[in-house]
Amino acid sequence: MHAVRLHAFxxxxxxxxxxxxxxxxxxxQVRIAVAAAGVHLLDTALRQGHLGPLPEPPVLPTVPGREVAGVVESLGEGVADEWRGRRVVAHLGFAPGGYASLAVAGADRVHEIPENLDFAEAVAMIGTGRTAMGILQFTELGPDSVVVVPAAAGGxxxxxxQYARHxxxxxxxxxxxxxxxxRVRANGADLAVDYTEAGRPEKVRAFLGGRRATVVFDGVGGDVAREAVALLGDGGRHIVFGWSAEGIGAGGPxxxxxxxxxxxxxxxxxxxxxxxxxRTLELRALAEAAAGRMRPAVTRFPLTAAAAAHRALETRATIGKVVLEP
Incomplete structure (x- = not known):
């Protein structure tokens, strides 16, 4: 098979x-003929030798990638034959191997892909969608909510x-x-603001007309987070799930x-x-997508262009989930 390997950090x-x-x-285990493999910001950190959540660095050479979707084409001992030929998606956990034309996963980790999702969208939901459902556990949204989403064009x-609008x-x-x-405006936001331009907090305050934000979903950190938190009213919540603006290896949000x-x-x-x-969060994410309440944005690259995909992700030149297609 063909795969993308990292020989040196x-x-x-x-x-x-x-x-x-x-x-x-x-x-x-099952072996999957990979049709889409997810690229995560963590992959770019591991490529540089940063551990992230891993207890130790991967053994080199390694095939990066932890999210795959495709068709089951081979079965290990003890796996029911009914899995053969199914469209499936799986998160491989900390085991690498996704950037390849074939990948193995535990049969207990795979999910059948809903009919209304393609392979790349399924990869987005099993990783990014799972994280989104995890974040949403920490607040209840309704008509009285005023939600601020930095990096709203990201995965x-x-x-x-989408969830907040629904x-x-x-x-x-x-x-x-x-x-x-x-893209953010087309995705349903009531107000979309360019955070690279001056005067962004004033634009938001003018739009709100005296109302205050109730929730900030923050995976960015930095000045954007500071300004967003300043928009919160009494009892408002700043839900932090990352700090990408601080850069890889930064101390914290x-x-x-x-x-x-x-x-x-x-x-x-x-x-x-x-x-x-x-797995609970994965199932919730796929259910939201199957019901049409969430539809992931995807930026696609061929597997041969994995390096370009990493560069684009690191420079924020992508929209939504980055996916490699063999």
Missing amino acids: GPAENLVHEEVADPVPGPG IGTLLV AGATVIGLAGGPGKVA YLVEGVSEQVLGPVMLGRAGGTDPM
């Missing part, structure tokens, strides 16, 4: 498309805007550049005591509950 150019041996499904931001909330989306702002709540990792999974909270 460093720049995006270190990702090499080459021929490697086919993976063999072990007991309880998570797109879904948060709940009847007033939604303000912030994005960088006129193209992204247009912008937080305000009594207002901010970090919902990363164990906190998010702990709220989901159940014996397998990650």
Whole structure:
């Protein structure tokens, strides 16, 4: 098969498309003919040698990627034959192997893809969608809600805007550049603001006409987060799930005591509950997409252009979820 491998930590150019041996499904596993593989910001950090949530760096050479969708074409011992030929999507966890034409996953991790989703959209929902559903656990949205979404053209931001609009909330989306702002507006935001331009807080206040924000969904941090938090009224909440503006390896997000709540990792999974909270959130995300309440935005690259995909993601030149297609 063909795969993208990383032989040395460093720049995006270190990702090499080459021929490697086919993976063999072990007991309880399926092998998937990959039609779409997700690219995550964490992938770019791992490529540079930053650990992120991993306890130790991956062993090199490695095939990055933790989200895949495709068709089951081979079964390991003990897997029911009914899985063969199904359109499925799976999050591989901390095991690498997604940037490839074939990938293996535990049969207990795969989900059948709803008929109204293509492979790339399914990859977006299993990763980005799962995170969005985890974030949304920490607030209840309704017609009285005024929601501010920095990075509203991103993968998570797109879904948060859609969900909030479906709940009847007033939604303000912030994005960088006129193209992204247009996408946020088309996605249903009541107000879309370019955060690269001066006077953005004034534009939001003028639109609100004396109302105050009730929720800020913040995965950006930095000045954008500071300005968004200043828009909150009494009892408003700053829900923090990242700080991308601070850069990879930064110390932490912008937080305000009594207002901010970090919902990363164990906190998010702990709220989901159940014996397998990650799978619980995946099922919720796919259900939202199947019902038409969430539709992920996707930027597609061929598998051979994995390095270009990483560069585009790192420079914020993408909209929505970045996906590689073999």
